Amino acid sequence: MTQHPAQPHVRIYVPRDSAARSVGADEVAATIQQxxxxxxxxxxxxxxxxxxxxxxxxxxxxxxxxxxxGYGPVTPxxxxxxxxxxxxEGDEHPLRLGPVDELPWLxxxxxxxxxxxxxxxxxxxxDYLRHGxxxxxxxxxxxxxxxxxxxxxxxGLRGRGGAGFPAGIKWKTVLDCPGELKFICCNADEGDSGxxxxxxxxxxxxxxxxxxxxxxxxxxxxxxxxxYIRSEYPDAVATMRAAIDxxxxxxxxxxxxxxxxxxxxxxxxxxxxxYICGEETSMLESLEGKRGMVRAKPPIPAIEGLFGKxxxxxxxxxxGTVPVVLxxxxxxxxxxxxxxxxxxxxxxxxxxxxxxxxxETAFGITLRELIEEYGGGTRSGRPVRTAQVGxxxxxxxxxxSFDLPMDYEAFAAAGAxxxxxxxxxxxxxxxxxxxxxxxxxxxxxxSCGKCTPCRVGSVRGVEVIDKIVAGxxxxxxxxxxxxxxxxxTEGSLCAMGGLTPLPVRSALAHFADDFLGEVAADTRTKGxx
Amino acid sequence: MKIRTSDPTVEQVVRKIAAAxxxxxxxxxxxxxxxxxxxxxxxxxxxxxxxxxxxxxxxxVHGVVSFYHDFRDEPAGHRTVRICRAEACQxxxxxxxxxxxxxxxxxxxxxxxxxxxxxxxxxxxxxxxLGPAVEVDGRLHGRVDTERLGALLHGTDQTRRDGVGATPxxxxxxxx
Ligand SMILES: Cc1cc2nc3c(=O)[nH]c(=O)nc-3n(C[C@H](O)[C@H](O)[C@H](O)COP(=O)(O)O)c2cc1C
Ligand code: SF4
Ligand code: FES
Numbered sequence: 001m002t003q004h005p006a007q008p009h010v011r012i013y014v015p016r017d018s019a020a021r022s023v024g025a026d027e028v029a030a031t032i033q034q035x036x037x038x039x040x041x042x043x044x045x046x047x048x049x050x051x052x053x054x055x056x057x058x059x060x061x062x063x064x065x066x067x068x069x070g071y072g073p074v075t076p077x078x079x080x081x082x083x084x085x086x087x088x089e090g091d092e093h094p095l096r097l098g099p100v101d102e103l104p105w106l107x108x109x110x111x112x113x114x115x116x117x118x119x120x121x122x123x124x125x126x127d128y129l130r131h132g133x134x135x136x137x138x139x140x141x142x143x144x145x146x147x148x149x150x151x152x153x154x155x156g157l158r159g160r161g162g163a164g165f166p167a168g169i170k171w172k173t174v175l176d177c178p179g180e181l182k183f184i185c186c187n188a189d190e191g192d193s194g195x196x197x198x199x200x201x202x203x204x205x206x207x208x209x210x211x212x213x214x215x216x217x218x219x220x221x222x223x224x225x226x227x228y229i230r231s232e233y234p235d236a237v238a239t240m241r242a243a244i245d246x247x248x249x250x251x252x253x254x255x256x257x258x259x260x261x262x263x264x265x266x267x268x269x270x271x272x273x274x275y276i277c278g279e280e281t282s283m284l285e286s287l288e289g290k291r292g293m294v295r296a297k298p299p300i301p302a303i304e305g306l307f308g309k310x311x312x313x314x315x316x317x318x319x320g321t322v323p324v325v326l327x328x329x330x331x332x333x334x335x336x337x338x339x340x341x342x343x344x345x346x347x348x349x350x351x352x353x354x355x356x357x358x359x360e361t362a363f364g365i366t367l368r369e370l371i372e373e374y375g376g377g378t379r380s381g382r383p384v385r386t387a388q389v390g391x392x393x394x395x396x397x398x399x400x401s402f403d404l405p406m407d408y409e410a411f412a413a414a415g416a417x418x419x420x421x422x423x424x425x426x427x428x429x430x431x432x433x434x435x436x437x438x439x440x441x442x443x444x445x446x447s448c449g450k451c452t453p454c455r456v457g458s459v460r461g462v463e464v465i466d467k468i469v470a471g472x473x474x475x476x477x478x479x480x481x482x483x484x485x486x487x488x489t490e491g492s493l494c495a496m497g498g499l500t501p502l503p504v505r506s507a508l509a510h511f512a513d514d515f516l517g518e519v520a521a522d523t524r525t526k527g528x529x
Numbered sequence: 530m531k532i533r534t535s536d537p538t539v540e541q542v543v544r545k546i547a548a549a550x551x552x553x554x555x556x557x558x559x560x561x562x563x564x565x566x567x568x569x570x571x572x573x574x575x576x577x578x579x580x581x582x583x584x585x586x587x588x589x590v591h592g593v594v595s596f597y598h599d600f601r602d603e604p605a606g607h608r609t610v611r612i613c614r615a616e617a618c619q620x621x622x623x624x625x626x627x628x629x630x631x632x633x634x635x636x637x638x639x640x641x642x643x644x645x646x647x648x649x650x651x652x653x654x655x656x657x658x659l660g661p662a663v664e665v666d667g668r669l670h671g672r673v674d675t676e677r678l679g680a681l682l683h684g685t686d687q688t689r690r691d692g693v694g695a696t697p698x699x700x701x702x703x704x705x
Binding site: 054289349 | 597664669
């Protein structure tokens with residue numbers, strides 16, 4: 001190993017994001033530390049969030065005078081050779097990627113909400129400040145609540161949790177409600193398959209979310225906030241709890257935030273494995289300690305929310321974007337995007353994809369650019385057959401639709417949805433009848449049970465699809481499935497039952513052959529064995 | 530700590546946990562999580578105690594416990610292995626993992642007869658770009674193949690030295 005005693009403290013970055021850890025980041029970090037210790041080289045090992053280039057994880061970066069040089073994906077076995085080749089100086093090695101900020105995949109993006117994720121140590125409050133943290137909150141605290149709301153409205157920021165409702169309008173409703181007790185609730189239930197941006201933001205930049213929720217509290221007059229995180233995300237829970245403790249110590253939360261009259265405190269609540277608790281009223285019931293049964297609207301949560309009090313319910317990405325809007329101004333944010341989809345969206349590429357991860361870019365980018373240019377097609381190397389966009393309630397789109405621009409209205413017009421920005425890619429071995437069946441099965445398993453079209457319709461849906469595939473009275477059963485989808489769409493109280501027909505109908509519309517039951521069993525068995 | 534359901538201290542444990550959380554708004558879920566963390570499950574005897582502590586009916590408490598997938602009324606095995614079966618993992622071959630579990634003589638949602646392992650399905654662990662994803666006792670594993678799953682089920686997975694892009698040979702783990 002090259003030794004440079006004159007050069008103390010080389011800074012090395014290894015992610016602590018749970019996806020990076022899932023493929024060995026902890027072991028890589030430990031191996032690097034051990035090797036450095038035994039060679040008596042002083043290194044400073046910083047555990048960051050993930051840059052979101054997940055196919056390169058574990059991605060190791062080293063600080064050099066030419067910027068942060070990346071190596072990846074690194075296994076512990078690679079570490080000795082990497083150190084011998086001059087990792088600490090950013091030298092050549094087959095795994096060397098060059099300056100990370102200049103990698104085209106990252107450089108082409110527009111990292112706004114995710115600007116700090118993968119860059120800083122998520123729990124280093126000073127690092128947060130050095131990278132522009134609290135600028136948005138400080139700006140907001142100098143403004144009146146109404147002006148903060150106006151700024152958020154003018155930015156065009158819409159809810160990132162799926163429905164795309166303008167954040168400013170929701171906030172104004174809560175601001176206009178009388179009363180002392182109001183709540184800010186952050187929806188961190190992120191149950192959709194193919195979505196992981198909320199998790200990565202919480203694990204990679206938790207102070208940002210705290211800052212966003214505090215700005216919301218000032219804007220609407222709330223003194224208490226709840227962060228509802230799903231139990232499937234233990235690392236996010238731990239990181240958020242640690243960050244909240246640090247924020248309290250620093251006076252960023254608690255009584256008189258940053259020395260101003262604002263009192264605001266924040267609590268983490270952990271879900272218990274129920275997809276429907278991502279639906280906002282169900283989440284409120286769960287926060288109240290009840291079964292996660294969906295409430296009928298009206299009243300909307302903005303007026304009668306948690307414990308019947310006016311409540312802001314926003315997604316992690318929505319609240320995580322607010323500090324940027326305040327720091328850089330509504331206009332700067334508003335200038336990104338297309339039509340009524342303003343700003344950036346954090347797209348998540350998952351499933352069978354060569355280069356999966358986080359792509360934050362302005363709305364208006366096409367699916368094709370995301371899947372082919374960023375994603376590099378399938379990981380299996382086989383042709384892309386379909387992509388499901390917007391989670392388990394989103395449509396399956398064929399490649400002929402991949403030129404659709406990512407835009408809430410354009411997607412809705414095409415019978416699809418952007419949702420939370422998750423894109424799940426499948427290759428040509430997928431059995432679309434099995435995927436349609438799974439959509440119904442998932443709805444049956446996760447329905448809150450309040451209304452019949454969803455609770456019973458989904459069970460019937462599974463049976464009918466089975467009959468169609470088995471060739472039993474195919475035409476009658478296809479008509480029955482269509483009826484059932486219509487009934488679920490029209491008759492369900494919430495989007496769980498109301499949108500489940502979307503994946504089912506899109507599968508039928510674009511991949512009808514798969515429902516004929518004649519697909520070669522050996523090629524199309526992969527998904528749902 | 531694992532306590533038999535008939536253990537007389539269940540009531541004491543539950544009352545203590547309830548007392549520690551009582552000042553929270555909507556305390557039932559945090560209490561149930563704490564009970565399960567302490568006892569490994571939510572024993573049936575906990576239900577009337579919680580109803581009493583929180584001034585709810587037994588039916589209310591039971592309704593909540595049974596609504597959420599996380600709460601179990603019997604202890605799990607020595608290890609809990611949760612396999613993601615949601616779409617992104619399906620696209621990456623999660624079905625093969627489920628098939629493998631069957632071949633091993635295990636049943637999804639059940640604990641092995643020798644109590645060594647409980648295998649469950651889960652819908653999305655937020656690792657959708659590195660699937661198939663499997664979680665073992667709260668720890669996430671990515672790009673799990675059947676060999677790795679075998680090691681995870683047997684508790685013989687030493688490290689993740691194989692990492693991404695390993696060939697099946699390299700990731701072959703010793704069998705117990
Ligand atoms: C079945 C169902 C599941 C949902 N899951 C989530 C979720 O996991 N996270 C989320 O933020 N919103 C979810 N939503 C949307 C919420 O109901 C709500 O619209 C959102 O949290 C509002 O925040 P936003 O305006 O910032 O998007 C879900 C909706 C439905 C119908
Ligand atoms: S549509 Fe389904 S999940 Fe939604 S309220 Fe009705 S039963 Fe509950
Ligand atoms: S779909 Fe399996 S981790 Fe998300």
